[in-house]
Amino acid sequence: MTSIPENIPAPVDDGACDHLRGQALPNVTLTSSEGRPVNVGSLAGTVVLYFYPRTGRPDRPSPDGWAQIPGALGCTPQACAFRDHHRELTDLGVQVFGVSTQDSGYQQEAVDRLGISFELLSDENLALAQALELPLFTVEGVTLNKRVTLIAKDGEIQKVFYPVFPPDDHVYEVIDWLKDSSR
Structure with missing residues (x-):
């Protein structure tokens, strides 16, 4: 699915x-989908970190009632x-x-x-979410990120998008903000 349903x-x-x-x-090190450690606090320049609940897989069903949870649907389109x-x-x-709470192997499947x-x-241990005090929710016993986008410059958060909706069009908000802030 590359777009989200209406309503x-x-x-x-x-x-x-x-x-x-x-x-x-924060100086929190996460594992990337490439298997390398990434210290979020040492990322230089302008960085977009978009937090999302979970990407679905064609061979696995979504959690029951997923589409009815406000803001949950749309990770793959985003x-x-x-x-x-x-x-x-x-x-x-x-x-x-x-950034999601899924493990890096699950994320690598989505990348591929x-x-x-x-x-x-992968923030599967919730280290970054807890350090930033990000909003979370739980579905079927699994803790997931609510959808948030942070834009940081030289390690300082300059812009926060929350809530993010609709997720499939959100990239345009990010691009517009980046262009406006560089003027």
């Missing part, structure tokens, strides 16, 4: 990310949108990382299947 419930801004702007990215605009983002001097041209970072 799905939209998430609401509950203030869970109000504290993030101006905060430093990843594909960032993939499709990755060149434009890198031309703006930006590094892009997707979807042709994603950037790394996904």
Whole structure:
């Protein structure tokens, strides 16, 4: 699925990310879909970190009621949108990382299947989510990220997008903000 259906419930801004702007990215090391360690706090330049709940797999069903959870549906379309605009983002001097609580093997499957041209970072132990106090939710006993996008420059969070909806069009908001902030 590369777009989301109409009439799905939209998430609401509950203030869970109000504290993030101006905060430093913490020195938390995550494993990337390439299997390498990435220390988020040492990422230089402009970085987009988009947090998403989970990518689905064709051979596994989504959790029961997934489409009715506000903001849950749309991870694959969001990843594909960032993939499709990755060149434009890198031309703006930006590094892009997707972040979920799925393990790096699961993420590597998504990278391969979807042709994603950037790394996904595994926060399966919730180290980054806890350090940043990100909003989370639990489905079928699994803790997942709510959808949030952070733009950091030289380690400081400059922009927070929360809630993110619709996720398949969100990349345009990110690109517009990056272009406006560089003027």
